Amino acid sequence: MSESIRDKVSVVGVGACQFGExxxxxxxxxxxxxxxxxxxxxxxDDPQNRIEAVFAGAVYPREGSAEIAExxxxxxxxxxxxxxxxxxGTDAFRFGVFAVACGMYDTVLVVGFDKPKDRGVSGPSVAxxxxxxxxxxxxxxxxxxxxRYFDTFGAGREDLAKIAVKNHHNGTLAPKSMLKKEITVExxxxxxxxxxxxxxxxxxxxxxxxAACVLTRADLGxxxxxxxxxxxxxxxxxxxxxxxxxxxDFLAWKPTLYAAKDAYAQAGITEPFRELDVVQLHDxxxxxxxxxxxxxxxxxxGEAKDHxxxxxxxxxxxxxxxxxxxxxxxxxPTGATGVRxxxxxxxxxxxxxxxxQVEGANLALSHNIGGPPTTCGIAILGNP
Amino acid sequence: MAGIAAYGAYVPLTRLPLALASGRPxxxxxxxxxxxxxDEDAVTMAVSACVDCLSGVAREDVDALYFxxxxxxxxxxxxxxxxxxxxxxxxxxxTQDHGSSLRSGTAALESALHxxxxxxxxxxxxxxxxxxxxxxxxxxxxxxxDAAVALLVSADPIARFEAxxxxxxxxxxxxxxxxxxFTHSWEDRFVVQEGYxxxxxxxxxxxxxxxxRGSEALSRAALYAPDARSLGGVVRKLGLKPxxxxxxxxxxxxxxxxxxxxxxxxxxxxxxAPGDRLLVASYGDGAHALSFEVTEALTALPARRGVSWHxxxxxxxASYDTYLKARGLDTKxxxxxxxxxxxxxxxxRERDADIALLGARCTSCQQVHFPKQRVCYRCHAKDGWExxxxxxxxxxxxxxxxxxxxxxxxxxxxxxxxEVAGCRLQVQLANARPDDVSLDLPVExxxxxxxxxxxxxxxxxxxxxxx
Numbered sequence: 001m002s003e004s005i006r007d008k009v010s011v012v013g014v015g016a017c018q019f020g021e022x023x024x025x026x027x028x029x030x031x032x033x034x035x036x037x038x039x040x041x042x043x044x045d046d047p048q049n050r051i052e053a054v055f056a057g058a059v060y061p062r063e064g065s066a067e068i069a070e071x072x073x074x075x076x077x078x079x080x081x082x083x084x085x086x087x088x089g090t091d092a093f094r095f096g097v098f099a100v101a102c103g104m105y106d107t108v109l110v111v112g113f114d115k116p117k118d119r120g121v122s123g124p125s126v127a128x129x130x131x132x133x134x135x136x137x138x139x140x141x142x143x144x145x146x147x148r149y150f151d152t153f154g155a156g157r158e159d160l161a162k163i164a165v166k167n168h169h170n171g172t173l174a175p176k177s178m179l180k181k182e183i184t185v186e187x188x189x190x191x192x193x194x195x196x197x198x199x200x201x202x203x204x205x206x207x208x209x210x211a212a213c214v215l216t217r218a219d220l221g222x223x224x225x226x227x228x229x230x231x232x233x234x235x236x237x238x239x240x241x242x243x244x245x246x247x248x249d250f251l252a253w254k255p256t257l258y259a260a261k262d263a264y265a266q267a268g269i270t271e272p273f274r275e276l277d278v279v280q281l282h283d284x285x286x287x288x289x290x291x292x293x294x295x296x297x298x299x300x301x302g303e304a305k306d307h308x309x310x311x312x313x314x315x316x317x318x319x320x321x322x323x324x325x326x327x328x329x330x331x332x333p334t335g336a337t338g339v340r341x342x343x344x345x346x347x348x349x350x351x352x353x354x355x356x357q358v359e360g361a362n363l364a365l366s367h368n369i370g371g372p373p374t375t376c377g378i379a380i381l382g383n384p
Numbered sequence: 385m386a387g388i389a390a391y392g393a394y395v396p397l398t399r400l401p402l403a404l405a406s407g408r409p410x411x412x413x414x415x416x417x418x419x420x421x422x423d424e425d426a427v428t429m430a431v432s433a434c435v436d437c438l439s440g441v442a443r444e445d446v447d448a449l450y451f452x453x454x455x456x457x458x459x460x461x462x463x464x465x466x467x468x469x470x471x472x473x474x475x476x477x478x479t480q481d482h483g484s485s486l487r488s489g490t491a492a493l494e495s496a497l498h499x500x501x502x503x504x505x506x507x508x509x510x511x512x513x514x515x516x517x518x519x520x521x522x523x524x525x526x527x528x529x530d531a532a533v534a535l536l537v538s539a540d541p542i543a544r545f546e547a548x549x550x551x552x553x554x555x556x557x558x559x560x561x562x563x564x565x566f567t568h569s570w571e572d573r574f575v576v577q578e579g580y581x582x583x584x585x586x587x588x589x590x591x592x593x594x595x596x597r598g599s600e601a602l603s604r605a606a607l608y609a610p611d612a613r614s615l616g617g618v619v620r621k622l623g624l625k626p627x628x629x630x631x632x633x634x635x636x637x638x639x640x641x642x643x644x645x646x647x648x649x650x651x652x653x654x655x656x657a658p659g660d661r662l663l664v665a666s667y668g669d670g671a672h673a674l675s676f677e678v679t680e681a682l683t684a685l686p687a688r689r690g691v692s693w694h695x696x697x698x699x700x701x702a703s704y705d706t707y708l709k710a711r712g713l714d715t716k717x718x719x720x721x722x723x724x725x726x727x728x729x730x731x732x733r734e735r736d737a738d739i740a741l742l743g744a745r746c747t748s749c750q751q752v753h754f755p756k757q758r759v760c761y762r763c764h765a766k767d768g769w770e771x772x773x774x775x776x777x778x779x780x781x782x783x784x785x786x787x788x789x790x791x792x793x794x795x796x797x798x799x800x801x802x803e804v805a806g807c808r809l810q811v812q813l814a815n816a817r818p819d820d821v822s823l824d825l826p827v828e829x830x831x832x833x834x835x836x837x838x839x840x841x842x843x844x845x846x847x848x849x850x851x
Contacts, residue, residue, distance in 0.1 A: 039774065068802055123789065126790060128835050129832040131738055131842050131844035132755070134790065135799060136788030137787060137789050190670065190676070195785050195788065196786035197785075243808060244753065246807060
């Protein structure tokens with residue numbers, strides 16, 4: 001059962017709008033920019049005829065599916081809208097892949113978007129609609145593992161800082177990223193604390209943005225372009241709530257453990273570190289990236305800090321991670337992020353990633369983890 | 385027979401050194417007063433005092449709860465019912481609020497004593513709690529302190545009720561009108577000469593007359609007083625010797641309003657011996673005096689924190705500004721929480737978890753969960769649960785973060801994951817600064833105001849280091 005999706009669906013077009021604080025761009029602007037770039041990338045000049053269904057993702061949607069249909073003038077066809085924390089984009093992609101794989105549609109559009117910067121606040125809103133679980137901020141949720149992990153494995157804020165430095169560097173090489181600024185370990189360590197151990201530079205940049213991709217049946221891929229990329233796996237897993245789970249050990253995020261096991265089985269991957277060429281993983285906070293190295297099986301539990309020190313996951317390392325700067329500097333419009341990773345991995349697999357290109361990339365993984373956190377989405381793409 | 389069967393007290397951890405209000409640096413050992421933290425009010429302090437009082441007492445034995453306060457935050461809605469829920473008392477417990485008067489604490493006590501004497505109730509929990517405010521940098525601010533005291537009344541007392549006497553008097557000396565935040569006072573000398581001194585002396589003298597025993601028969605007198613000097617005047621007039629007078633804690637605690645005289649009585653009980661005669665007297669539009677004789681049962685009373693433990697546990701605020709923020713007296717653009725309210729429907733549905741801090745134990749596998757689930761995490765059994773009160777159990781700190789983002793009087797807000805009764809409970813950490821936090825720290829749970837969204841206190845529990 002778990003290998004049934006492999007090689008059945010192709011990614012033939014990808015697009016993204018400029019990510020950032022898009023004060024002068026509307027939600028419609030961003031959706032149209034991303035979708036039309038994906039159309040052009042797929043060689044589609046009559047989307048109203050070619051796109052049979054849309055699978056959209058947004059954490060702060062407005063007007064439901066109509067917002068996407070109105071923006072793209074795609075009427076008389078199904079538009080679905082997914083909203084599930086940070087793995088929203090990967091889940092929208094998953095529905096698109098399944099819809100094509102089951103034979104219902106030949107060609108579909110996947111679009112992820114969000115525009116948090118219209119709310120007038122920096123960072124997430126502060127919730128007062130309950131008394132339990134406050135403060136309910138993502139920084140607070142994702143820092144839950146810090147004290148115990150540091151205590152068990154001897155890691156610290158300095159190790160996290162190197163991850164932020166790496167992603168800031170990679171972001172300078174991605175034209176559509178939000179932040180293009182090199183930083184130092186010292187910058188990270190002396191920044192104001194948001195939620196210990198996270199200082200300002202340990203946190204992803206909340207931004208506006210949209211990303212899109214066009215999916216089609218694998219046997220139709222070459223009719224769109226010469227270098228279609230194949231979907232090898234796409235997996236979603238929901239795990240126990242880490243604030244309630246009586247067995248939670250504060251050393252690993254279970255959603256990633258579950259989803260990775262399933263995704264690797266689908267793709268037939270047994271040695272992820274050796275087999276994968278490039279990885280985009282969910283660096284909402286630096287510690288999330290550190291734990292995800294281990295939770296995705298890219299290294300052993302407790303050894304992430306050694307790989308951070310030796311540069312394993314840098315652009316010049318053995319397995320480059322977050323080649324476009326990740327959530328940290330490319331930006332994190334929540335619903336768009338999973339699709340933005342499909343965009344980057346597709347460029348990497350085609351050899352179109354410019355100065356951040358990973359030589360000979362043939363197998364690429366993308367990963368989102370969201371909620372307190374409770375859900376994970378993983379997609380694996382590969383060249384034929 | 386009726387009398388006091390147990391006592392408990394609560395004084396907030398935080399102290400305001402008086403020097404700070406006048407812009408001078410605080411000196412160690414200088415005068416200070418106890419001030420409720422930003423997440424405390426008359427209710428949360430009352431809950432803590434009751435928990436202390438109920439140490440070693442079966443909660444299901446409590447038949448009634450009387451609550452006295454002048455600063456309970458809501459004008460319409462009972463405080464005693466909320467306190468009873470937070471204490472997880474029986475649903476058929478009789479609840480009463482005694483308000484508006486500085487004598488509401490002793491009034492509640494007297495009502496309880498008569499109810500027990502008359503056989504209407506076997507055990508009554510009396511709690512007095514006040515968190516009054518004087519205007520910033522004013523004279524009253526430097527005298528008022530925040531504290532709560534709880535007394536259990538039953539027919540099997542450690543201090544047998546002897547007699548009481550009261551006088552009433554119409555005098556506008558201290559008052560607070562509807563909508564005002566600060567207590568107002570008429571000229572000090574008028575208050576003392578025409579109000580406090582004659583009234584307190586009249587009530588105490590009437591009590592002496594009733595019992596046929598004068599001041600010489602008293603072991604200790606716990607007397608309300610606006611300040612040390614006024615207390616001295618009353619002591620002289622009543623013919624009491626200094627060693628007979630319970631320390632008024634003027635430079636440590638301050639005058640804690642409705643709870644003040646009873647708190648001094650609880651403090652006296654900590655060092656009393658069987659056979660001692662104790663007197664307590666409160667003041668406010670008249671005065672109210674009660675006398676007690678300590679019994680042998682005192683020696684068998686289980687250990688409790690009482691007043692002394694709380695006085696020894698203190699943390700001085702670093703700045704006057706922190707005090708103003710904690711009291712909501714700082715100037716801000718607007719209340720960020722003003723237009724966001726909790727759903728009363730959800731609050732009603734979740735009162736077992738949020739107010740009583742009840743977890744649930746799976747009857748199949750014994751795993752405890754908070755909040756209660758429908759399906760067990762551990763064994764996946766459905767709908768087999770029994771309630772577990774977590775509020776009176778100790779926990780252990782498993783994880784923590786310091787959150788500088790959540791609005792707080794004194795950031796950071798410390799968020800912790802604790803384990804209690806084998807279940808995970810994520811709460812804020814009260815009574816602590818980041819330096820106090822470490823993995824595996826033992827904690828207890830305290831009832832606090834989480835925020836004031838909708839303009840009302842919204843309560844839940846927090847963890848607090850066990851010191």
